[in-house]
Amino acid sequence: MADPPPAPWIGSVAPESVLWPGVRGTQQAAEWHNAPIDFWFLPKYAHLPHPVVPDENIGGMLTQLSATLRQRLDAVPPTPPPRRTRPGERQDNSRLKTYRTRLRPNTQQMEALRKTAGIVRWTYNRAVEYLKAHPNASFHDVREHSVTEDGLPLMNLSWVTPVLYSIREQAFFDAHTALRNGLADVRAGEIPNFELKFRKKRALFSSFRIRTRDWDGGCLKIPNFSLGPGQHQTKIQTGIDVPSLEHDGACIKQENGSWFLLWQKDMGEEKMRVPAARGPEMCAIDPGVRTFATIYDPLRGTAAKFGDGDHKRLFRLDTHLDELISGSTQASAKKKCYRMRRAANRLRARIRHLVDELHWKLRSYLKQSFDTVLLPKFNAHQMSRRGQRRIGRKTVRAMMTWAHGRFRSRLNEAMEVV
Structure with missing residues (x-):
């Protein structure tokens, strides 16, 4: 089987490859030096043995490339395709950015969050049970059955109603929206069938949505659980000061015992525009596996x-x-299996934090040092597809751990895409 033809950009940079360090054809190898930075990863730098001298030809090429990029940036972007949204959510969210910060509750506040998440889960499961019996039920019918006090059993009112109505309402919104989107995908032929699932109490991840009025004075407001800005209430400490929420749909999320707040903020047109293609401050990135x-x-x-x-x-x-996952599937005792799953999730978080640190540090370096970054296509999912890949299992695992696609998305947030 013949090798596929090289990508178009390879032919354009092949004549200059002899100027790069460590490339075949270079008679003088570059010497790499460790950067004096205290990171878990080790940045290295080197001086090219034959740097390019910016003569008139290269200057004219860069000027023409800058003009082309500037023209592409000033063009009107195409209209994004419509997407399904939740009730009350804006259709156009092109200028919204999601932020995430850590919540650090004390013992009493954590118990209040746990109770709130449990009541929201109970409301969601009650809505799912009703939708299984009545798939064509309207929003009003599900709300009357699962949220309002008239539809709830009398024996459950005492421990369900302490959570605000607006928070419990978001749970039934999620259930009804999930059913609507799932049935739409079935009709479109994207999936063969769809079935709503109940949320488990021992799930390692849980979340509930809040509205703007549920976040008051820079903290979550649940008066019946002593959470809020009042005199006899307490505030949950946050990693980032969030005085108020601009949009509904913020999420309180629990991951392996840690709590987070996710909210959206309107960046504004002037903040999303980043100067680009100003001159010769350009660089090219070569993504890889052994070297990110x-x-x-x-x-x-x-x-x-x-x-x-x-x-x-x-x-x-x-x-x-992998050893923890294998042990959890083979464990006969449920408690041991549950503990190994928790340990596996903690290890996943540790791996992700290490990779995220590299992503943020590299993005900051590129944004401060260059105004134009040439990033080739690196489709890791296509290269790792079974039956078509030409790389080994260990290489695929290392490549997927680096999360090149996630880094590309984060770089796109800091710099405009052309």
Whole structure:
């Protein structure tokens, strides 16, 4: 079977490849130096043995490229396709950005959050039970059955109603919207069938939505659980000060015993625009597996590596994670299985935090040092597809752990896409 033709961008950079360090054809190898930075990964930099001298030809090419990029940026973007939204949610969210911060409740506040999440889960399961029996029920019917006091059993009113009506209402919204979207996908032929599932009490992840009025004075407001800005109430400490919420649909999420707040903020048109294509401050990124990213700056005559050889540490954690998953599936005792699943989720969070730190540090470096970044296509999912891939299992695991697609999305948030 013949090899596929090279990508178009490979032919354009092939004549310049002899100027890069460590490339075949370079007679003088570059010497890499460790950057004096205290990160878990080790950045390296090197000076190119033959830096490109910006003559008239290269200057004209960069000027023409900058003009082309500027013209693409100033063009009117195409209209995004419509999407299904929840009730009360805006259809156009192109200028909204989701933020996430850690909640640090004390023992009493954590018990209040746990009770709130349990009541929301009970409301959601009650709505799912009603929708299973009445698939064509309207919003009003589900609300009357699962949220309002007239539809609730008398024996449950004493412990359900302490949670605000607006918070319990979001649970039935989620159930009804999930059923509507699932049936729409079945009619469109995207999935063969759809069935609503109940939420489990021992699930390792749980969440509930709040509205803008449920966040008052920079904290979650549930008066019956002593949460709020009042005199005899307490505030939950947050990693980032959030005085108020701009949009409904904020989420309080629990992950393996840790609580987080996710909310959306309107960035504004002036904040989303980032100057680009101003001149020769350009670089090219070479994504990889053993080295997460190699950055080439031929005009300044430098190159940098981020995550060089650090895939070994992540692969060791991945191997430990596989052992926990294998042990949890083979464990006969439910308690042991549950504890191993919790340990596996903690390890997943540890791996993600390490990768996220590399992403944020590299994004900050690119944003401060360059105004244009050339990033080639790196479709990890297509390269790792079984039956078509030409790389081994360990290479696929290391490549997926780096999360190149997530880094591309984060870089797109900081710089405009052309």
